[in-house]
Amino acid sequence: MKIIEANGLHYRQLNEIIREAIKNGEQEFKIIGATGQRYIAAGIKNKIKIVIEGTPGNDLGAFMQGPYIEVIGNGQDGIGNTMSDGKIIIHGRAGDIIGYGMRGGEIFIRDEVGYRVGIHMKAYDNLRPVIVIGDSAKDFLGEYMAGGLIIVLNLRGTVPIGKYCGTGMHGGKIYVRGDIDEHLLGKEVSITPLSEEDESELAGYISQYFELFGVKRGNVSLEEFKKISPRSHRPYGSLYTH
Amino acid sequence: MPLSTIFPEFKIIRDKEKCIACQVCVRQCAFEAHIYDPEKDEVYSDDSKCVGCHRCEALCPTDALNIIKYPFDIKDNKNWTPGILNDIYRQAESGAIILTGMGCDKDYPIYWDRILLNASQVTNPSIDPLREPMELRTFIGRKPRYVEVERSQERDTVKVKTQLPPQLRLETPIMFSAMSYGSISFNACQALARAAEEIGTYYNTGEGGLHPDLYKFGANTIVQVASGRFGVHPDYLNAGAAIEIKIGQGAKPGIGGHLPGEKVTEEISRTRMIPTGTDALSPAPHHDIYSIEDLRQLIYALKEATEYKKPVGVKIAAVHNVAAIATGIARAGADFITIDGLRGGTGAAPQVIRDNVGIPIELAIAVVDSRLREEGIREEVSLIAAGGFRKSSDVIKAIALGADAVYIGTAALAAMGCHVCQKCYTGKCNWGIATQDPYLSKRLNPNIAARRLVNLINAWSKELKEMLGGMGINAIESLRGNREHLRGVGLEEWELRLLGIKPAGEGW
Numbered sequence A: 001m002k003i004i005e006a007n008g009l010h011y012r013q014l015n016e017i018i019r020e021a022i023k024n025g026e027q028e029f030k031i032i033g034a035t036g037q038r039y040i041a042a043g044i045k046n047k048i049k050i051v052i053e054g055t056p057g058n059d060l061g062a063f064m065q066g067p068y069i070e071v072i073g074n075g076q077d078g079i080g081n082t083m084s085d086g087k088i089i090i091h092g093r094a095g096d097i098i099g100y101g102m103r104g105g106e107i108f109i110r111d112e113v114g115y116r117v118g119i120h121m122k123a124y125d126n127l128r129p130v131i132v133i134g135d136s137a138k139d140f141l142g143e144y145m146a147g148g149l150i151i152v153l154n155l156r157g158t159v160p161i162g163k164y165c166g167t168g169m170h171g172g173k174i175y176v177r178g179d180i181d182e183h184l185l186g187k188e189v190s191i192t193p194l195s196e197e198d199e200s201e202l203a204g205y206i207s208q209y210f211e212l213f214g215v216k217r218g219n220v221s222l223e224e225f226k227k228i229s230p231r232s233h234r235p236y237g238s239l240y241t242h
Numbered sequence B: 001m002p003l004s005t006i007f008p009e010f011k012i013i014r015d016k017e018k019c020i021a022c023q024v025c026v027r028q029c030a031f032e033a034h035i036y037d038p039e040k041d042e043v044y045s046d047d048s049k050c051v052g053c054h055r056c057e058a059l060c061p062t063d064a065l066n067i068i069k070y071p072f073d074i075k076d077n078k079n080w081t082p083g084i085l086n087d088i089y090r091q092a093e094s095g096a097i098i099l100t101g102m103g104c105d106k107d108y109p110i111y112w113d114r115i116l117l118n119a120s121q122v123t124n125p126s127i128d129p130l131r132e133p134m135e136l137r138t139f140i141g142r143k144p145r146y147v148e149v150e151r152s153q154e155r156d157t158v159k160v161k162t163q164l165p166p167q168l169r170l171e172t173p174i175m176f177s178a179m180s181y182g183s184i185s186f187n188a189c190q191a192l193a194r195a196a197e198e199i200g201t202y203y204n205t206g207e208g209g210l211h212p213d214l215y216k217f218g219a220n221t222i223v224q225v226a227s228g229r230f231g232v233h234p235d236y237l238n239a240g241a242a243i244e245i246k247i248g249q250g251a252k253p254g255i256g257g258h259l260p261g262e263k264v265t266e267e268i269s270r271t272r273m274i275p276t277g278t279d280a281l282s283p284a285p286h287h288d289i290y291s292i293e294d295l296r297q298l299i300y301a302l303k304e305a306t307e308y309k310k311p312v313g314v315k316i317a318a319v320h321n322v323a324a325i326a327t328g329i330a331r332a333g334a335d336f337i338t339i340d341g342l343r344g345g346t347g348a349a350p351q352v353i354r355d356n357v358g359i360p361i362e363l364a365i366a367v368v369d370s371r372l373r374e375e376g377i378r379e380e381v382s383l384i385a386a387g388g389f390r391k392s393s394d395v396i397k398a399i400a401l402g403a404d405a406v407y408i409g410t411a412a413l414a415a416m417g418c419h420v421c422q423k424c425y426t427g428k429c430n431w432g433i434a435t436q437d438p439y440l441s442k443r444l445n446p447n448i449a450a451r452r453l454v455n456l457i458n459a460w461s462k463e464l465k466e467m468l469g470g471m472g473i474n475a476i477e478s479l480r481g482n483r484e485h486l487r488g489v490g491l492e493e494w495e496l497r498l499l500g501i502k503p504a505g506e507g508w
């Protein structure tokens, strides 16, 4: 395992060290003292493992396709931007625009996230992106979502989602625990109960969450969840005339 | 009879004497304007369906067809034209937004036609391009403020010490603008790629991802990253010679894109990486970019993801505040800025946006170049102009106004057979260009189309050299931003001021 002391390093140097080490066959990294360095592991295709202590900066794992990243601390904005594959685990909370345009892989966030999370996530073939949020999300969750899955566990039992959730959504689904105020939703989505298939999928992610973060499960039951899904795959089908 | 009758735009004239009822026109017209009547063994036509693409006319073996503008007998009215009325009828029926294709076709001033070039006479001789070498080679990318060189001890060799930022090398300052696989056929994409390779220039993937069979043209490809992030992954980013972040497009500034589900075929689904049949929606903004700082963040995310090996540029539509926006983009770290003017084309856009939003590219180039110079950062960014370039003289005037290179879209499609019928959004392009229907797209032979593209660019390049030589200039580089070589005719004071050119008749 390669240990990198990040304190004082510019992101460009930090990423160069990682890429260089990958070329020399290194598979495991530990970055200590991260102080907001952006773009860690951006565009990396190798199945490496990176544990980060401290706070990585924006666009952690942007465009990446493979790495496993664990942050012992909070994350900032743009985590997993347009990522295709891999896994990101945040032992804390994360900022805005998590998983924008994400096509595959998984992001687990122990606590809450900010605004614009999961916008335009999309699924393709056997790629299906998943974001699991321990607490709540703010406005614009899952806007224009075209595929994949977002789970809001709402473990603190507050208001789980913000306004404009699922606006323009035309694929994928969002499972939310707790009551959803209909007025918070975009026009293109509706609330339905979970199917059996949904429930078994959800149960899997819930156990994974508790395993990953080692927190007590408490009384989270599947009945408390609702599903937000698009009314149509063609929300704007009749918007235009020829 | 419906309440509102749509006025036909075209009249199909069939010479009964010549027509042999061979039904070529029936097969050629995807809009089903020609109908065969087996009982009478005759072909007849429905004018209302014709979009004026002239395909049937071109292919009729006996030359029996002639497509003309529909002669109207309604009272002539400058305000309530048949076109305006048609739109009202259509919207009264559908309650929907009117879609269209190609660039704005309205009568806004085309400044290229009001700008004249200079030529040498007596006092400085012109250069004969047939005899002298003429340099059209252009480099796109950030230029260093100064170059440090190192002489060897013996002072006989010189080495450049400064590390040059990545550059695109164009053999002629003309590239093919972003047209996605999806908006145009695979054959059309392939023709553009091949032609770019042969000419030594670049084509642009648009926001539709890159088909696996086109990766081999990577050295001549600019890959685009748009708000939908379709088909964007590490291999895609690394496949091209440069990356262009698409913020806006001249045909539809401020709004997103929308490839309808019907067009997301198996193959398109594979390159865009979305399931077949779902709408490919590109949101209006990139939702990770709400400011210049955010833009900088994406520019550097892309540079990190591609290890600083490629220029990363930003494409915007020419809008009112374009100069200030462009300097912001330059300061955000972009290596090139693409500005797409009012007349820039598209595969599909709401007509109301296409025809009413933006500013002409001529003014945009001039004000952006001036502003970058004023701020002393002109060399830090290259300027690519796009939107309605029709001929080599438009190109050379753009360069003299301050552009480094231009993108051509519609002109390239025209070279492949497009007749600018503006029906690209229907997916029924009879010329096999803006369609995914294999029956139609196989009409476009990529070999022939590539050859025609190469011919067009070669012809324009020769003309560029002629004009340059006439001005006594032997390198396009020396013309860039050299507005003394331009003069305006029939322009108002304010237009001359914004274009930064003198009126014709005024000397140095």
Ligand code: SF4
Residues within 6 Å of the ligand: B012, B028, B029, B030, B031, B032, B033, B034, B049, B050, B051, B052, B053, B054, B055, B056, B057, B067, B430
């Ligand atoms: S749409 Fe084209 S092919 Fe069809 S009738 Fe008109 S000109 Fe001919």
Ligand code: SF4
Residues within 6 Å of the ligand: B053, B101, B102, B413, B417, B418, B419, B420, B421, B422, B423, B424, B425, B428, B429, B430, B431, B432, B433, B434
């Ligand atoms: S590409 Fe085809 S549909 Fe579009 S304007 Fe040209 S000929 Fe018409």
